[in-house]
Amino acid sequence: MTKLNQILAVEKGVKSDVQRKVTDAYHRIQKTPLLSGISRTYQPIDDEGEQLPPESTRVQVQAEQVLKEVAGALTRLFDVTATKDVANCSATADVKVDGAVLLPSVPVTYLLFLEKQLVDLHTLISKLPTLDPSEAWALDENTDTWRTEPVKTTRTKKVPRNHVLAEATDKHPAQVQVFTEDVVVGYWTKVAFSGALPQRRVNELLARVGKLQDAVKYAREEANGTQVTDQQIGDAVFAYLLA
Structure with a gap:
């Protein structure tokens, strides 16, 4: 047949x-x-x-x-x-992932639809923003975003100073040099937040989508073998x- x-x-x-x-x-x-x-x-x-x-x-x-x-x-x-x-x-055919049936008896027309949608989804996930690997990130439960450890930096202000080069005498005024000095006046504490994802999470998602894409292709081939x-x-x- x-x-x-x-x-x-x-x-x-x-x-x-x-x-x-x-x-x-x-x-x-x-x-x-x-x-x-x-x-x-x-x-x-x-x-x-x-x-x-x-x-x-x-x-x-x-x-x-x-x-x-x-x-x-x-x-x-x-x-x-x-x-x-x-x-x-x-x-129809079952979509199986790791030997387990994820989607039972899926029509071949729907498998074709699903195959196209997974291609688009794979493209989207591959473009997801990832956290800057140069920073140490931790999940902040209050904002449900990622945050860095606090980094403390100083705030300085230029203050004018006088430097006496020569004391005043009865014949000459004092010789004074005016200069500015950076003086610490306060401290900044910086915490960075991000809505991006860790690279490992993106890699996990891409692996899952790839595995499901293969499963859908296998199911489509099985369904297309119907007499x-x-x-x-x-x-x-x-x-x-x-x-």
Whole structure:
């Protein structure tokens, strides 16, 4: 018996072939001269008149025949598509992760949907922001975010100072140099917070998604191995349409 994956393998080729044949048929029936014919004979008014040979043009395209050709091509497509769709209704498989059934009896159409969604999810997780590895982070229960240990730094202020280079005398004033000095006036205590994730957490999530992606692919292949019953839909359709 035929398997679903065999039907899927030929479906694309059948669609392409049918599209080509239907397009060719459409263009042929648009060429009016090909559908037209003529037969013309000449008879002089008397036996002494000039004799001319008959003229004729044969009909090269018959619309009814074109319809039959299109019907033949479409019948194959209708049957293949019907076989696939009917089989899809019964083609299911379990999604197993580490030997345990995570999703039982999933239809093959849903497995295809799930496979695409997991690709998008993998892309999202791979782009998640991660914590700066140069810092030591701990989970803060009050804010449900990650935080660093407090770092204490000083705050300074420039204070002007005088430096006497020479004392005043009765003949000369004192020589004084003015300069500024950084004086500690307070302390900053800094704690950084982040909503990013540890790299190990991102790696765990990527591993889980990857494992589920593999499981869905295995399930899809199993479902596509379902035996199918060839459907004969096209004949009934065109028996009615072209009656």
